[in-house]
Amino acid sequence: MEQLLKILEKNARLDDKAIAVMLDTTEAAVAAEIEKLEKDGVIYGYRPLINHDKIHVPFVEAIIELRVTPRKDTGFEEIARKVSAFDEVDSVYLMSGGYDLHVRVTGKDFRDIALFVAQRLALLDGVLSTATHFILTRYKAHGVILNENHTDERGNISL
Amino acid sequence: MINLSDKISKRTASLKPSGIRRFFDIANEMDNVISLGVGEPDFKTPYAIRRKGIENLEEGRTGYSANAGMMELRNAITRFLHRKYELSYDPAKEILVTVGGSEAIDLGIRAFLDPGDEVLIPEPSFVCYSPIVTLTSGIPVPIVTKEEDHFRLTPEALEGAITDKTKMLILPYPNNPTGAVMKKEHLEAIAEVILRHDLIVLSDEIYSELTYNGKHVSIASIPGMKERTILVNGFSKAFSMTGWRLGYAAAPKEAISQMTKIHQYAVMCAPTTSQYAAIEALDHCDENIEEMRNEYNMRRRLTVNGFNEIGLHTFEPEGAFYVFPSIQSTGLSSEEFCEKLLYAKRVAVVPGNAFGESGEGFIRVSYSYSVKHILEAIKRIGEFVQELREQ
Numbered sequence: 001m002e003q004l005l006k007i008l009e010k011n012a013r014l015d016d017k018a019i020a021v022m023l024d025t026t027e028a029a030v031a032a033e034i035e036k037l038e039k040d041g042v043i044y045g046y047r048p049l050i051n052h053d054k055i056h057v058p059f060v061e062a063i064i065e066l067r068v069t070p071r072k073d074t075g076f077e078e079i080a081r082k083v084s085a086f087d088e089v090d091s092v093y094l095m096s097g098g099y100d101l102h103v104r105v106t107g108k109d110f111r112d113i114a115l116f117v118a119q120r121l122a123l124l125d126g127v128l129s130t131a132t133h134f135i136l137t138r139y140k141a142h143g144v145i146l147n148e149n150h151t152d153e154r155g156n157i158s159l
Numbered sequence: 160m161i162n163l164s165d166k167i168s169k170r171t172a173s174l175k176p177s178g179i180r181r182f183f184d185i186a187n188e189m190d191n192v193i194s195l196g197v198g199e200p201d202f203k204t205p206y207a208i209r210r211k212g213i214e215n216l217e218e219g220r221t222g223y224s225a226n227a228g229m230m231e232l233r234n235a236i237t238r239f240l241h242r243k244y245e246l247s248y249d250p251a252k253e254i255l256v257t258v259g260g261s262e263a264i265d266l267g268i269r270a271f272l273d274p275g276d277e278v279l280i281p282e283p284s285f286v287c288y289s290p291i292v293t294l295t296s297g298i299p300v301p302i303v304t305k306e307e308d309h310f311r312l313t314p315e316a317l318e319g320a321i322t323d324k325t326k327m328l329i330l331p332y333p334n335n336p337t338g339a340v341m342k343k344e345h346l347e348a349i350a351e352v353i354l355r356h357d358l359i360v361l362s363d364e365i366y367s368e369l370t371y372n373g374k375h376v377s378i379a380s381i382p383g384m385k386e387r388t389i390l391v392n393g394f395s396k397a398f399s400m401t402g403w404r405l406g407y408a409a410a411p412k413e414a415i416s417q418m419t420k421i422h423q424y425a426v427m428c429a430p431t432t433s434q435y436a437a438i439e440a441l442d443h444c445d446e447n448i449e450e451m452r453n454e455y456n457m458r459r460r461l462t463v464n465g466f467n468e469i470g471l472h473t474f475e476p477e478g479a480f481y482v483f484p485s486i487q488s489t490g491l492s493s494e495e496f497c498e499k500l501l502y503a504k505r506v507a508v509v510p511g512n513a514f515g516e517s518g519e520g521f522i523r524v525s526y527s528y529s530v531k532h533i534l535e536a537i538k539r540i541g542e543f544v545q546e547l548r549e550q
Contacts, residue, residue, distance in 0.1 A: 003457075
């Protein structure tokens with residue numbers, strides 16, 4: 001399972017047959033294992049890694065540091081769920097350290113995100129403060145270094 | 160004006176340039192070429208090892224080391240050989256740190272050969288042995304290994320090649336380019352012949368850590384063999400440290416002391432930065448080796464399977480990072496196949512005859528590339544083979 005996940009993490013589009021060969025097992029076994037991982041929620045989705053710098057569709061990303069008041073009975077759970085429910089929100093993490101929720105938001109421009117923060121996020125019950133950080137340049141995302149011309153420098157030796 | 164070509168020694172002039180080079184030279188001039196040609200790991204040296212090198216540079220440890228290599232490194236090599244292959248050597252007298260495994264091969268051959276001595280070289284194999292033997296006034300004697308024997312050296316083939324001039328056997332396993340390995344029982348079978356004919360063995364085990372389906376066994380661990388074996392190994396393949404140029408020889412002290420003499424006159428000592436880094440590699444990087452081996456193993460299966468599926472029969476290699484598909488079914492020679500493939504589909508592989516005449520009819524394919532790259536290359540080669548068959 002660990003090896004299978006490793007392979008998929010690197011390239012989720014490899015077909016079951018190639019994976020079966022790599023893991024020295026059958027195609028059916030790979031299909032069954034993936035189905036199980038999906039059913040158990042271990043694999044909760046697949047998506048392409050899109051480099052938005054390469055397409056001319058307006059796209060802005062921001063990280064919002066949220067300080068909130070936890071509830072006596074449910075702690076951070078309730079507010080975290082409320083924040084997660086917004087379509088604009090891509091990810092929500094509870095953090096240790098100087099603030100509570102780390103929220104990644106996407107929109108088509110700065111104004112989009114500013115309005116979302118001012119008119120929706122900041123108004124939620126329990127939100128004490130927000131600090132919004134816009135992402136300026138992406139160098140590496142999801143483990144991949146972006147906008148780098150990869151040339152194989154090997155091959156200059158005779159062995 | 161001086162005619163330099165006239166002055167070059169006849170022996171040097173007689174050496175043929177490596178046949179691997181030619182195709183890279185053509186490929187480098189073309190766009191959109193994808194290569195499965197390189198005989199070098201695609202992993203970076205593990206970070207901890209690089210860090211160790213950097214630290215020692217920062218601290219200004221940039222002088223020579225002892226000729227035979229830093230004692231601390233020789234200790235680490237001894238521990239490694241014991242832990243991995245159950246071999247015991249005296250770090251003070253039986254280990255020599257060299258500039259890559261290549262230098263250790265050179266020294267081993269030079270220390271033992273007198274003019275006219277014959278050296279047996281199983282082929283197909285790495286391209287350096289025969290030229291070095293020639294430069295040492297020895298006589299290289301190829302022994303053909305066959306696919307039906309899994310490209311292993313058989314006792315019969317060995318016996319058949321021995322004459323009263325034979326002094327040394329080169330044992331290049333796990334093998335570049337075939338990926339063949341010699342398991343314990345195969346080593347035992349040839350050991351008997353080696354002992355009976357009182358031969359020296361130069362065992363090039365540079366790919367030892369890249370052995371799949373079981374553990375590597377060194378011929379030096381077979382009874383009676385250690386006293387006549389020069390074991391060559393290094394850091395390039397196991398630790399992805401090709402550019403650090405570091406290897407070693409382990410052998411009885413009579414051999415090491417003579418080899419050290421040549422080494423001290425020719426290169427003084429191996430690079431010191433590399434030696435510091437190598438200690439870290441041997442002592443703390445088993446996990447990195449394991450991870451790389453796993454990754455290679457997956458690609459190995461994928462590559463073997465891929466070639467068999469496109470109709471190029473491929474023997475299952477159990478070591479190194481090469482597969483050696485037969486292209487005989489296409490009716491082309493190795494060189495024709497590689498050249499046509501390069502022009503038609505822009506895929507670079509190495510013709511098998513670059514590794515000795517017995518490699519004719521095969522190509523060497525390296526799988527030290529990403530899975531995506533391998534799949535794309537095999538797809539193109541598949542199209543090429545299909546088009547050949549339709550002609």
